Amino acid sequence: MDMKAPEKKLGIKEKYRLLTRDLAWQPTYRSEKEIYPYLDYEGIKIHDWDKWEDPFRLTMDAYWKYQGEKERKFYAIIDAHAQNNGHLNITDGRYLSALKIFLQAISPGEYAAHKGFARVGREFAGAGTQVACQMQALDEMRHAQTQIHALSNYNKYYSGFHAFAETRDRIWYTSVARSFFDDSMASGPFEFLIAIGFSFEYVLTNLLFVPFMSGAAYNGDMATVTFGFSAQSDEARHMTLGLECIKFMLEQDPDNLPIVQKWIDKWFWRGFRVLGLVSTMMDYMLPKRVMSWREAWEIYGVENGGALFKDLAFYGIRPPKGWEDAGKAIDHMSHQFMLGFYQWRFGTAFHSWIPSDQDMDWLSQKYPTTFDKYYRPRWDYIKRAEAEGKPFKNFGLAKLCQCCQLPCVFTEPDDASVLCHRQTTHKGEIYHFCSDGCQEIFEDEPEKYVQAWLPMPQLFQDPVNGDLAAWMDWAHLTDGLDNGEYQGSSDQRNFDRWRGLATSNT
Amino acid sequence: MQIDLRTVTIEPQRVAFDHLIRRFGNKPASRYQEGTYDIQAAENLHYRPTWAPDQELYDKGITRIVMRDWYDLKDPRQFFYNTYTLTRARQQDAVEANYKFIEGKGLAGMIAPDLREKALSVLVPLRHVAWGANQNHTFVCGYGYGAAFTQPSIYQALDNLGIAQYLSRIGLMLGGLDTLTQGKEAWIGDPAWQDLRRYVEDCLVTRDPFELFIAQNVALDGLLYPLVYGDMVDGAWASEGGSTIALATQFMSDWFDETRKWVDAVVKTAAAESAANKDVLTGWIASWGERAARALLPVARLGLGDQAEAVMDERRADLAARLAKTGIKL
Ligand SMILES: [Fe+2]
Numbered sequence: 001m002d003m004k005a006p007e008k009k010l011g012i013k014e015k016y017r018l019l020t021r022d023l024a025w026q027p028t029y030r031s032e033k034e035i036y037p038y039l040d041y042e043g044i045k046i047h048d049w050d051k052w053e054d055p056f057r058l059t060m061d062a063y064w065k066y067q068g069e070k071e072r073k074f075y076a077i078i079d080a081h082a083q084n085n086g087h088l089n090i091t092d093g094r095y096l097s098a099l100k101i102f103l104q105a106i107s108p109g110e111y112a113a114h115k116g117f118a119r120v121g122r123e124f125a126g127a128g129t130q131v132a133c134q135m136q137a138l139d140e141m142r143h144a145q146t147q148i149h150a151l152s153n154y155n156k157y158y159s160g161f162h163a164f165a166e167t168r169d170r171i172w173y174t175s176v177a178r179s180f181f182d183d184s185m186a187s188g189p190f191e192f193l194i195a196i197g198f199s200f201e202y203v204l205t206n207l208l209f210v211p212f213m214s215g216a217a218y219n220g221d222m223a224t225v226t227f228g229f230s231a232q233s234d235e236a237r238h239m240t241l242g243l244e245c246i247k248f249m250l251e252q253d254p255d256n257l258p259i260v261q262k263w264i265d266k267w268f269w270r271g272f273r274v275l276g277l278v279s280t281m282m283d284y285m286l287p288k289r290v291m292s293w294r295e296a297w298e299i300y301g302v303e304n305g306g307a308l309f310k311d312l313a314f315y316g317i318r319p320p321k322g323w324e325d326a327g328k329a330i331d332h333m334s335h336q337f338m339l340g341f342y343q344w345r346f347g348t349a350f351h352s353w354i355p356s357d358q359d360m361d362w363l364s365q366k367y368p369t370t371f372d373k374y375y376r377p378r379w380d381y382i383k384r385a386e387a388e389g390k391p392f393k394n395f396g397l398a399k400l401c402q403c404c405q406l407p408c409v410f411t412e413p414d415d416a417s418v419l420c421h422r423q424t425t426h427k428g429e430i431y432h433f434c435s436d437g438c439q440e441i442f443e444d445e446p447e448k449y450v451q452a453w454l455p456m457p458q459l460f461q462d463p464v465n466g467d468l469a470a471w472m473d474w475a476h477l478t479d480g481l482d483n484g485e486y487q488g489s490s491d492q493r494n495f496d497r498w499r500g501l502a503t504s505n506t
Numbered sequence: 507m508q509i510d511l512r513t514v515t516i517e518p519q520r521v522a523f524d525h526l527i528r529r530f531g532n533k534p535a536s537r538y539q540e541g542t543y544d545i546q547a548a549e550n551l552h553y554r555p556t557w558a559p560d561q562e563l564y565d566k567g568i569t570r571i572v573m574r575d576w577y578d579l580k581d582p583r584q585f586f587y588n589t590y591t592l593t594r595a596r597q598q599d600a601v602e603a604n605y606k607f608i609e610g611k612g613l614a615g616m617i618a619p620d621l622r623e624k625a626l627s628v629l630v631p632l633r634h635v636a637w638g639a640n641q642n643h644t645f646v647c648g649y650g651y652g653a654a655f656t657q658p659s660i661y662q663a664l665d666n667l668g669i670a671q672y673l674s675r676i677g678l679m680l681g682g683l684d685t686l687t688q689g690k691e692a693w694i695g696d697p698a699w700q701d702l703r704r705y706v707e708d709c710l711v712t713r714d715p716f717e718l719f720i721a722q723n724v725a726l727d728g729l730l731y732p733l734v735y736g737d738m739v740d741g742a743w744a745s746e747g748g749s750t751i752a753l754a755t756q757f758m759s760d761w762f763d764e765t766r767k768w769v770d771a772v773v774k775t776a777a778a779e780s781a782a783n784k785d786v787l788t789g790w791i792a793s794w795g796e797r798a799a800r801a802l803l804p805v806a807r808l809g810l811g812d813q814a815e816a817v818m819d820e821r822r823a824d825l826a827a828r829l830a831k832t833g834i835k836l
């Protein structure tokens with residue numbers, strides 16, 4: 001009997017079609033509307049899901065095999081890192097602040113992305129699209145877990161990590177990232193894809209992971225470098241998926257263009273605001289610096305972003321509305337942020353500090369037009385107050401932006417001497433914003449954004465009356481341990497002592 | 507920068523993250539615990555979904571099952587991404603070796619044509635059933651509450667994609683491209699498959715994640731896997747000279763033996779939580795189970811002929827016995 005091996009004769013594309021979209025069928029016992037109830041309310045029109053181009057053709061066996069190899073390597077390295085006190089290899093204990101912010105604010109976002117992709121992996125009506133989304137759902141679970149596992153060992157030795165699951169939901173600055181992800185998940189399936197596939201993967205991942213991971217490498221943090229590296233090929237797939245989704249929507253119907261453009265405008269600005277955290281890590285929190293935030297923006301924002309929008313111009317997409325305002329903010333944002341963090345350091349589960357003279361010289365070299373003019377004087381003032389025994393602290397929290405949830409600490413795009421503040425009245429209530437971008441996002445969907453949970457600003461107003469301690473307990477912030485100045489913290493004492501033990505010759 | 511560190515003993519400041527110490531006491535946590543418990547946002551959610559404004563972003567109320575703590579539904583396999591992926595990577599190595607063996611020795615050609623046709627008429631349409639399962643598990647992951655319950659569901663979802671892909675490859679290996687086409691036609695139009703297809707499509711519109719978990723994992727797969735991979739593949743077909751088919755479907759039988767432990771643990775914990783839960787579960791299992799048995803009977807006839815009725819009765823009795831151990835009496 002002659003049996004051929006027909007499997008080998010199929011082309012890759014045809015074989016992949018048989019192994020994915022051919023598995024689905026046109027339902028007849030139930031209507032498409034019942035099975036995919038959320039596909040039309042956003043106004044996006046899809047005429048033919050089969051036109052979807054699979055961005056990568058990965059079958060499950062290949063996925064397991066390939067990912068399994070990466071997993072084996074990753075855990076071998078972080079096991080060794082933990083065993084050999086790898087944390088003592090970092091340049092300096094100040095570096096830990098960047099990691100703390102990462103675990104409290106970014107890793108929960110990986111989980112949210114996991115969950116959101118599981119939802120769209122079910123809600124989309126095309127099997128090709130679904131499979132790609134489901135794989136990303138699985139990857140994002142990986143990212144959440146590898147990050148927690150890599151940073152778990154730091155938690156055993158240093159403050160600020162121990163309550164990440166509580167600070168995620170309660171502390172004020174994590175609300176910036178949380179509201180970003182909540183916003184994406186509260187959106188319809190198509191907008192979710194733009195939010196995560198475009199904003200998170202393109203705007204944030206590029207600017208967050210690449211500079212952040214090089215920062216980790218420069219500062220001797222092998223654990224973080226390893227999860228960053230290990231996630232890179234996943235992220236490459238995710239970016240391809242994000243881009244394919246945008247193109248697919250744009251190719252399906254001309255009516256989709258204005259909707260997609262609006263989402264790109266919105267999610268660029270949302271993402272850019274979250275990046276404020278990253279700018280601060282890069283310019284202030286890395287004891288050994290890789291590049292300035294401005295330089296990272298030039299490469300990963302302007303160059304890569306520019307290439308992306310050139311690509312999308314073919315479809316009629318223009319660069320996001322907030323692009324120019326973003327460009328104007330680059331030379332200011334990290335300084336404005338760090339000054340904010342420093343003065344509210346009683347309420348952060350990480351340490352901050354006044355930059356040293358060398359730090360400030362580096363900053364003025366990297367930000368020649370802004371640092372000496374606007375920000376060095378403010379640091380000098382804080383330093384003087386400190387020297388006079390009157391440490392500068394701010395127990396009142398500035399108004400939080402109703403959209404991005406950051407304190408309104410930014411200046412006008414065209415005048416760095418004036419604080420930027422916008423407000424709008426909706427149903428008799430006044431809402432505050434940090435920027436035009438945030439105000440416009442609110443005004444487009446006020447019913448959504450009036451719901452925003454603003455993290456307890458009232459408790460900041462009058463600490464003297466005794467609520468501050470209660471707020472800290474509630475936020476799982478251990479006063480005197482997690483918060484405050486790096487100088488004199490237990491992290492500083494322990495790191496210096498342990499490192500001394502490990503490097504001295506007794 | 508790499509500094510030469512002497513080996514020193516330094517005192518850890520704490521053994522685990524706070525939320526894990528609260529749950530499990532002051533001891534080191536496992537990676538499963540770190541990667542599972544409380545990793546879903548729980549409070550101060552910012553906005554309600556625009557796609558269902560009556561729901562919360564993560565909503566305990568969209569199922570009729572009520573748990574004081576959804577993290578009680580732990581996975582006895584303690585699968586997190588790493589252990590899950592490594593387990594499947596090893597299994598797929600074995601599958602690859604089996605397929606190579608089958609192809610290398612020309613074993614497909616040694617199966618009697620009647621048996622081959624019979625086996626393919628059952629196995630190939632099942633790739634669509636597995637796709638339905640993929641959809642349902644993805645739903646459970648997306649809308650269920652708490653990572654203890656939902657994390658295994660994304661694994662389950664992609665396992666079913668894998669199973670659908672293996673079934674497709676078996677169709678190609680033992681039959682060819684036409685076999686897949688015919689299998690799909692049977693799935694769409696052959697009366698033998700229509701009750702089952704209706705069952706799957708009804709699952710696709712079921713939006714209570716726990717009910718869907720039951721309809722898929724307990725009611726349907728609890729009968730289907732023992733029937734197909736036990737009675738047919740390992741039983742009747744093997745004795746007719748089709749042990750090659752058993753070699754080709756090893757993954758599916760192993761997979762079912764492994765995953766049912768998780769399914770049973772979830773049912774047992776949810777049933778033990780309250781009498782109300784137990785009632786709801788019993789009702790779901792009875793109604794979906796009844797339908798599943800009816801839908802599978804014609805499939806059993808395709809694979810087992812006259813034996814079908816008797817075998818189905820046995821499978822139902824087995825499932826009832828299995829469920830009795832989880833506290834569900836039908
Ligand atoms: Fe990720």
Ligand SMILES: [Fe+2]
Nearest residue numbers: 201234235238
């Ligand atoms: Fe990603």
Ligand SMILES: [Zn+2]
Nearest residue numbers: 401404434438
């Ligand atoms: Zn804002």
